[in-house]
Amino acid sequence: MARFLAEWNDEHVGFCYDAGHENVQGTCFKMLEHFGPRLLTVHLHDNQGSDTHMLPYEGTIDWDRFCTVLRGLRYSGNLLLEVDTQHSQFQDPSVFLAEARQRAARLLPDTRNLRETAS
Numbered sequence: 001m002a003r004f005l006a007e008w009n010d011e012h013v014g015f016c017y018d019a020g021h022e023n024v025q026g027t028c029f030k031m032l033e034h035f036g037p038r039l040l041t042v043h044l045h046d047n048q049g050s051d052t053h054m055l056p057y058e059g060t061i062d063w064d065r066f067c068t069v070l071r072g073l074r075y076s077g078n079l080l081l082e083v084d085t086q087h088s089q090f091q092d093p094s095v096f097l098a099e100a101r102q103r104a105a106r107l108l109p110d111t112r113n114l115r116e117t118a119s
Contacts, residue, residue: 005035014038020045020053020082023061029069036073043082044107052087055096056103067107079107 005015017032017039024047032039045052046059056063081100090096 002031002034005038011038014040016041016043018043018045018082019061019066020047020051020059023047023059024049024051028061029065032066032069032073036069036075039073039075039077041078041080042070042075043080044104045082047087053083054087055081055083055090055100056107058088063107079104 001015005013015031015035015038019028020043022028022031026049044056046054046056046061046063048054048059052059081104083100085091085093085096088096090099
C-alpha cells in the first residue's frame with residue numbers, strides 16, 4: 001500500500017486505514033503518520049498481533065497514540081468499529097455492544113453526536 005500511495009501521489013487516491021491490520025504488520029501508525037492527509041476512512045479493531053478483531057483497548061494497540069495522531073491530522077471522516085465477539089472478553093451480545101459504544105466514545109474527541117444519536 002505504501003508503494004502504491006507513493007507512486008500514485010494524486011489528491012484523488014487515498015486509503016482506508018485499518019489499525020488492527022497495521023498492528024499485525026508491526027508498523028502501528030506508520031501508514032497513518034506518513035499518508036494521513038490522504039486518509040479516506042478508518043477501520044478500528046484491536047488485537048495482540050494476530051487478526052482477531054477485538055474491541056479497542058482489549059489488545060496491544062496504543063490507542064492514546066492513535067488518538068494523538070488522528071487529531072493531528074484533523075480527520076473528520078468515518079470511524080468504523082470492525083469488531084466481533086469471537087476473541088473478545090465480552091461474549092454476551094448486549095454487553096459487547098454496550099462496551100463497544102463506551103470504547104468508541106473514548107476514541108472520539110467530541111462524543112456529543114454519539115450521545116445524541118443514542119438518545
